[in-house]
Amino acid sequence: METGDTPREEETVKATTTITAQPGSTASRVPRQEGIIKETIGLTDVKTLRAQARQGIEDGAMTAGYKGKVEMVIKLLNEALATEIVCVLRYKRHYFMASGINSLSVKGEFLQHATEEQVHADQLAERIVQLGGEPNFSPEGMLSRSHSEYVEGDSLVEMITEDLVAERIAIDSYREMITYVGTDDPTTCNLLEGILAQEEEHAEDLASLLKKLGP
Ligand SMILES: [Fe+2]
Ligand SMILES: [Fe+2]
Numbered sequence: 001m002e003t004g005d006t007p008r009e010e011e012t013v014k015a016t017t018t019i020t021a022q023p024g025s026t027a028s029r030v031p032r033q034e035g036i037i038k039e040t041i042g043l044t045d046v047k048t049l050r051a052q053a054r055q056g057i058e059d060g061a062m063t064a065g066y067k068g069k070v071e072m073v074i075k076l077l078n079e080a081l082a083t084e085i086v087c088v089l090r091y092k093r094h095y096f097m098a099s100g101i102n103s104l105s106v107k108g109e110f111l112q113h114a115t116e117e118q119v120h121a122d123q124l125a126e127r128i129v130q131l132g133g134e135p136n137f138s139p140e141g142m143l144s145r146s147h148s149e150y151v152e153g154d155s156l157v158e159m160i161t162e163d164l165v166a167e168r169i170a171i172d173s174y175r176e177m178i179t180y181v182g183t184d185d186p187t188t189c190n191l192l193e194g195i196l197a198q199e200e201e202h203a204e205d206l207a208s209l210l211k212k213l214g215p
Pocket of ligand 1: 084087116117120170195199
């Protein structure tokens with residue numbers, strides 16, 4: 001049914017609630033929902049939300065409702081960004097240098113991890129910008145900002161071991177960051193949780209490769 005077909009119903013909705021009426025919604029349903037939300041979780045009323053959103057509009061996604069300590073969150077995200085970039089470089093080195101009879105499947109794993117670490121780096125950089133910061137891609141100091149190290153390794157087993165150590169460092173540092181950010185910044189928290197889940201998969205992959213190649 002088109003909204004224009006029921007002018008009387010639409011007028012009633014507008015008169016009783018500030019929520020925009022969707023085609024097909026009824027006049028009684030919308031205000032009841034709004035009432036439940038206000039009573040149970042005490043959300044900011046729509047008028048205040050709208051006024052807040054208009055203030056500091058140049059800040060984009062950063063609104064008055066942001067509860068995190070933004071400078072610290074940006075610093076942590078930049079450290080994570082450096083960690084991811086170092087991981088990309090290390091996996092790329094390992095991908096190109098892996099050789100020997102067992103290297104084919106291992107090379108594929110290295111390349112896949114390198115690609116996924118690059119995606120993590122991009123996601124972190126994007127979030128830093130959303131928070132009003134600048135992603136630090138400077139090679140200067142990259143290794144000291146990074147949590148994990150860049151170890152080349154000679155043999156296939158050494159390479160995998162170093163990658164596993166780096167993944168375990170990344171796992172612990174993402175866990176700590178998630179605890180720090182908590183519910184103050186749910187978007188950053190969700191992003192970090194997604195990355196953490198993939199780092200855990202990487203660690204699992206490497207651990208099973210080591211088992212296959214081990215003595
Ligand atoms: Fe990563
Ligand atoms: Fe990883």
